[in-house]
Amino acid sequence: MDGGDLILLLNGVVSGLLIGGIYAAAAAGLAISFGMLDIVNIAHPALMVAGGFLTVLLGTALGIDPLLAALLLAVPFYLLGTAIYAMYHHFFERRGDEALQGLAFFFGVMFIIEVGLVMAFGPEQRFLDPAYAYVTLRLGEVDVPLRMLVPGLFAMAAIGALWLFLRRSFTGLAIAAVAQDAEALRLMAVNPVRIKRFAFGLSIALAAIAGGALVVVQPVEPSSGQVFIGRVFAVCIMGGMGSLPGCILAAFLFGVVENVTATFYGPSWSPAVAFGWLLLVLAFRPQGLFGKLA
Amino acid sequence: MSDASLPLAPAPAALPRASRGHLAFWLGALVLAGLLFFGLRALGNDYAYFAGYFILQYVVLATAWNILGGYAGYVNFGAAGFMAAGAYTAIALRQSTGLDLLPGILAAAVVGALLGLGTGYLTLRLRGVYFSIATLCLAVVLQTLVVNWDYVGGSRGAYVVRPREVAPFVSYGEYLFLVMLGLAIIAVGIARTVELTRLGRGLQAIRDNERAAEAVGVPTMRLKLVATALCGALMAVAGAPLPYYSGYLNPEAAFSLAYAVNAIAMPLIGGAGTWAGPVIGAVLLASLQQAATVTISSALNLWIVGWMLVIFVAVAPRGILGWFRRR
Numbered sequence: 102m103d104g105g106d107l108i109l110l111l112n113g114v115v116s117g118l119l120i121g122g123i124y125a126a127a128a129a130g131l132a133i134s135f136g137m138l139d140i141v142n143i144a145h146p147a148l149m150v151a152g153g154f155l156t157v158l159l160g161t162a163l164g165i166d167p168l169l170a171a172l173l174l175a176v177p178f179y180l181l182g183t184a185i186y187a188m189y190h191h192f193f194e195r196r197g198d199e200a201l202q203g204l205a206f207f208f209g210v211m212f213i214i215e216v217g218l219v220m221a222f223g224p225e226q227r228f229l230d231p232a233y234a235y236v237t238l239r240l241g242e243v244d245v246p247l248r249m250l251v252p253g254l255f256a257m258a259a260i261g262a263l264w265l266f267l268r269r270s271f272t273g274l275a276i277a278a279v280a281q282d283a284e285a286l287r288l289m290a291v292n293p294v295r296i297k298r299f300a301f302g303l304s305i306a307l308a309a310i311a312g313g314a315l316v317v318v319q320p321v322e323p324s325s326g327q328v329f330i331g332r333v334f335a336v337c338i339m340g341g342m343g344s345l346p347g348c349i350l351a352a353f354l355f356g357v358v359e360n361v362t363a364t365f366y367g368p369s370w371s372p373a374v375a376f377g378w379l380l381l382v383l384a385f386r387p388q389g390l391f392g393k394l395a
Numbered sequence: 396m397s398d399a400s401l402p403l404a405p406a407p408a409a410l411p412r413a414s415r416g417h418l419a420f421w422l423g424a425l426v427l428a429g430l431l432f433f434g435l436r437a438l439g440n441d442y443a444y445f446a447g448y449f450i451l452q453y454v455v456l457a458t459a460w461n462i463l464g465g466y467a468g469y470v471n472f473g474a475a476g477f478m479a480a481g482a483y484t485a486i487a488l489r490q491s492t493g494l495d496l497l498p499g500i501l502a503a504a505v506v507g508a509l510l511g512l513g514t515g516y517l518t519l520r521l522r523g524v525y526f527s528i529a530t531l532c533l534a535v536v537l538q539t540l541v542v543n544w545d546y547v548g549g550s551r552g553a554y555v556v557r558p559r560e561v562a563p564f565v566s567y568g569e570y571l572f573l574v575m576l577g578l579a580i581i582a583v584g585i586a587r588t589v590e591l592t593r594l595g596r597g598l599q600a601i602r603d604n605e606r607a608a609e610a611v612g613v614p615t616m617r618l619k620l621v622a623t624a625l626c627g628a629l630m631a632v633a634g635a636p637l638p639y640y641s642g643y644l645n646p647e648a649a650f651s652l653a654y655a656v657n658a659i660a661m662p663l664i665g666g667a668g669t670w671a672g673p674v675i676g677a678v679l680l681a682s683l684q685q686a687a688t689v690t691i692s693s694a695l696n697l698w699i700v701g702w703m704l705v706i707f708v709a710v711a712p713r714g715i716l717g718w719f720r721r722r
Contacts, residue, residue: 192709202708209705373539376532384517
């Protein structure tokens with residue numbers, strides 16, 4: 102490997118780490134719903150893309166920074182999430198129909214969102230150009246574009262806040278508890294359904310934040326969600342499902358591998374890498390890269 | 396078929412009644428097919444064949460999904476991937492050897508079965524959701540492969556120049572329609588046979604309680620693999636005539652999400668877990684879509700299917716057939 106390749110590799114690794122931050126935010130929401138609550142929300146990436154589209158809309162309409170717009174959007178998305186969970190609980194979880202009908206329900210929701218976006222915005226790509234979009238820091242031979250650094254840091258801050266919340270607050274601890282033993286929670290006079298509704302809303306709010314960060318980094322189109330299903334589930338499963346630190350590590354690793362592949366073999370191969378990885382993880386290490394078998 | 400590989404058991408006592416049922420089913424299917432064929436020929440409209448093919452292709456697809464999803468409760472999100480695998484197998488076979496439709500369908504069945512077997516072997520030991528996620532991913536992986544595979548046209552797509560007509564038939568459209576009609580009858584026949592034999596009962600035991608089924612000696616893994624292979628093969632078969640039907644195929648059309656959502660919506664709306672359910676759902680939804688494409692945009696059309704799926708699984712989880720059967 103000569104010098105040019107080495108620089109290419111270094112740049113690939115750095116931008117992989119930066120995009121990994123976005124993947125982490127996307128997967129952290131899923132770590133709550135899929136990992137902790139055992140709700141297989143395959144509509145999560147679609148909701149994230151919807152968050153990206155609405156960020157563009159809100160950001161340009163109010164003339165504010167897209168990341169601020171994403172933060173504002175987190176509130177309505179939280180409410181949407183609680184509504185989706187309320188439906189899911191009422192029709193599927195309560196009846197014990199999660200496995201087939203519940204999964205089909207989320208697939209339908211995903212489909213409705215994707216086709217709805219096509220009808221509302223057209224199938225074209227959308228992107229944003231905030232003020233810092235064309236500034237690039239240079240550290241030696243490595244380029245660090247602010248277009249990727251700022252959303253990456255924003256996403257990491259959101260995950261950090263979530264982690265503190267889950268560790269320090271009573272409600273946060275209750276979310277971790279509901280994953281392990283809902284009955285025990287009931288004995289402590291906490292309604293597990295209410296906790297789950299709150300947690301699911303939180304995971305959807307995180308999807309909006311991840312979508313807002315994503316749309317700064319790269320253009321999104323209504324069908325972007327499909328590629329993100331593989332990425333986000335791969336990261337979540339590799340990270341050991343319910344673990345936020347595992348999720349972040351897996352996201353960085355994943356971002357780097359995907360980006361380096363795209364650098365050397367062309368971007369049209371990167372989805373195959375993402376999904377190929379997921380298939381391999383499912384086949385050989387379903388407990389996650391860092392986990393032990395239960 | 397797979398019956399032979401299962402542990403032996405005393406034959407059910409009600410065999411005469413069952414075989415009479417079989418006879419009635421096949422006779423009924425043949426009569427229905429004959430009526431359809433001669434009815435459409437009397438109509439003499441090429442669009443009718445076109446629409447008929449569209450509906451029948453979904454009968455095959457929905458029936459295939461039902462074998463795994465309805466009986467065993469394992470959700471396959473990758474219908475579009477399997478279908479496209481069948482379509483591109485037909486294209487690749489034609490490119491390499493010049494063999495056309497019927498050998499293409501056979502090859503597609505083999506490829507689809509192997510794909511299903513492979514995915515199943517890798518993920519069926521885990522919980523059902525992992526299998527579902529893996530099938531979603533399989534579709535994207537296959538699409539990436541096809542986009543990068545120039546031999547079958549890559550992202551530009553492939554043209555298939557279809558013959559103007561095939562010997563005894565009025566038009567190629569009629570020929571295609573008849574082929575799909577045959578495939579639909581075979582698919583429904585297979586699904587019905589699965590349902591009525593030990594294979595189907597084993598799958599139903601898996602759906603209701605996999606651990607209990609395993610504990611009483613149902614060879615769960617083997618049954619699931621058989622069902623996945625059957626499901627994959629039939630889905631690929633449904634896709635094999637697609638390039639001949641449209642004359643041109645690109646990855647975007649072959650891997651369209653419409654197939655994935657319809658393959659799930661049709662059995663669930665009709666009534667999953669029975670052989671008639673997917674047929675009812677497919678005929679209903681596909682006719683609706685065929686009629687709607689003429690009048691409204693295709694996006695709105697698919698949107699309606701999505702809403703129907705969500706509303707049906709929430710309000711009528713046993714589908715249309717569930718209204719008539721109280722459980």
